[in-house]
Amino acid sequence: MHVDYPVDFDQDPGLLTFTFGGKEAVAEVPAPATLSTSTLDAFAGRLDRPDMLPSDADLQGYLNPQTGPFFIPQAHAGDTLAVHFTSIVPKFDFGISTLMHFFGSLTSTPKTPTLQDPLPERLWYYKIDKDRGIVTMDANESEHTFDFAMDPMHGTVGVAPPLGEVHSSLTPGSWGGNMDTPELRQGATCYLGVNVEGAMFSFGDGHARQGEGESCGTAVEAAMDSTVALDVVSGYYTPWPRIETDDYIMTTGSIRPMEDAFRIAHTEMVYWISEITGMSTMDSYQFASQTSLTPIANAVDTVYTVVCKIPKAMLPSVQVYGGVHERLKAM
Known part of the structure; x- marks a missing residue:
């Protein structure tokens, strides 16, 4: 069976899904099936020009939107949901990476505070050439230009957490969530332990490419058109993705x-x-x-x-x- 679920990129971001758990299903996808849909970038489309900074957009509450959740009727608590990434293709011809105040691995953050000022805000506007499979970085403070191989992946994939918990889509855990591993590229299968009836599967946070560690806090963030194949492994629970x-x-x-x-x-x-x-x-x-x-x-x-x-x-x-x-x- 194949299911198409179109996404309205112009809708109010507040109507999107920003948690794992706590949301009603947007559609039912009987397994086994393939699902074709789209995902917004991590900024919900609010950063889309090279002359912008993160503070130019109202990002509060609109970070890391997910497409879903999808109800899988064959999935029951104690099963495992298998998600195979058949195709991940950038939707547009650009991607965005930023430095945001007090976010990243090489700056002071709320969980690792120091008496330093935050690193300055910056935005890098990447050109994406899907035909050539290239993402192009133009340095902000010099004339350097670099072409990187496109390596699309989804930073976020998950199901509803256990015990009725609700977690931000910025957080990874045993349910999956914002793991941000480049391993979740086309051709990979992710196994997620099912905690609630129907699994309540969601995914998003497309990256045109990302280095391991995602050290500045953002990859080449990009909206995606993606197809996943879904099936259920009955009676076997996967404790961590x-x-x-x-x-x-x-x-x-x-x-x-x-x-x-x-x-x-x-x-x-x-x-x-x-x-x-x-x-x-x-x-x-x-x-x-x-x-x-x-x-x-x-x-x-x-x-x-x-x-x-x-x-x-x-x-x-x-x-x-x-x-x-x-x-x-x-x-």
Whole structure:
């Protein structure tokens, strides 16, 4: 089944979704299905010219809008929702990155305060050439120009949190949310534990590209036209978001301090390796210690996200989630 859900880019941003949990579903998507829709950029379209600064737009309350939530009738609490990113394409020919006061990894912030003034506001207006697959940075204070390869991804993907909680779409956690990992690009499958009836799946925060860590606090933020393939793994709960690509399996952890995000991601990987191989926990711990990669997804959000990656080549005979990644690719 295929579902199209159009998004009105001119509507009042206040009518959009800015939380995980606490919102009624905008549509029903029976699984398995593909869903084609659009997402606004993290600024809800309010920064769209090279001569603007973040303070020129009323961004208060209008950050990181999500498309959704979508009710998946086959998804019940205790299941896992599989989300495969079939296509992620920038909607427009530009993207925006900024420096905002007291936000970013290399400035004073409300959670890490110092007696320093904030870094100055800045805005970089990136040109996006979809045909060439290029995003172009023009330096603000010199004549330098750089062409970067376009690498579209979604910074935010998630379901309703457990225990009836409602969390800002700026926050990542066990439900997914604003993980800001470049691993969530086209071709990746994300596994999310279902906490409520229907899962209440939402996603957004498109990035035309992003470095690991998202150190200034914003990627090349861009509206997206995206297609995802959805299915449910019944009777199996995923405690923290996992990601699968053709080459890797990955676990995530989101918390502060960052070393605890590292611990969550690696603990989840150890348990997963033990489950899928039949090795003991201690043998799996040794295996993960010698084979894992650990990219930092973000060092700027409300809490930080760390990813643990294991090459599938290290586990040549192992299939995870019953091969749903391959099935969703075929859709």
